[in-house]
Amino acid sequence: MKKALLTLIALAGAGTFSTLSQAQDAKTGDAARGKGKAQMCIGCHSIVGYQASFPEVYKVPKIAGQGAKYIVTSLQAYQKGERRHPSMRAIAGSLTDEDMADLAAFYEQQGKAEGTAAPEQLATPLPDALKDRLLACTACHGPNFSKPIDTAYPRLAGQHADYLYATLRAYTIDGNPHVGRANAVMRSQVLQESEGKKKPTFSNTELKQVAAYLSKLPGDLKTVPEPRLHKQH
Structure with a gap:
């Protein structure tokens, strides 16, 4: 049980490590090009605290500051249907390999x-109740x-707790065309x-405890507002 949960947390944010080698071999992105292509993303990912309402209710993930390899891996998973989410599947399906690399470079x-x-070190000590489960991660x-040891692995500190919880729970869902993740390892x-x-x-309570702790840690993940969204009209 303990060993399994350690592995679970270590993989939680990555989603599709089966495509890790693809991300490592991906094109080198151009952040300047990515900025122009990110217009399709800012409506959700550039609004602080923005909360999705379909297919589930949770804050959209912070992606500014996430590793470029991980972002590419995630987009590939949505494109292939390994991650089920209608909006992200449609967006990822419209992207070329170069688009993904450029967007990843921009957000990183x-x-x-x-x-x-x-x-460099934990700002908040590991809580006793979670220490054995988190230390190996x-x-x-x-x-x-x-x-992380490689940017193909996700940064977890400071990510929204409700998103982390929904991510973990998604791997237990079958038969839903809108929600679920199919990675065999997870x-x-x-x-x-x-x-x-x-x-x-694992119980929902255990997953929520892990997600809550990670979300409160200071990290590099951010939601960077788009200036034009805040102009007065």
Whole structure:
């Protein structure tokens, strides 16, 4: 149980590590081109606290400051249907490999240009109730959950708790055309076979506790408002 949950948290934000090698071999993006292409993204990802209402209610993820490789990996997963979300599937489906690389470069650089960098060590100690479950995750995500060993791994510190929780829970969902994630590694962690049926391995309470702790850590992830969205008319 404990070992499984350690693996679960370490993989939680990545979603589709099966496409990791593709992300590593992806085109080198151009942040300047990506800025122009990001117009399709700003309506959700450039509004602080913006909350999606379909297919589930949660704050859209902070992507400024996320690693470029991880962003490409995520978009590839939506494009292939490995991540099920109607809006993101439609957007990703319209993108070329170059578009994905350019957008990823833009959002990675946007995070570096705004705000202060995450501290090198944890600003908030691991809570006793979660210590055993979270400590091993620093080997992949860094001692502050914001400096992973490779940018194909996600930064988790400071991400919205409701989004992290929804992400983990999505791997337990089958048969829903709008919600779910099909990555085999993640599904093997959150689901167990019992009497011929698959059941969640972890309670919703456990998943919420993990998500809540990670969301309160200072990190490099940000929502950077688009200036023109705030002009007076």
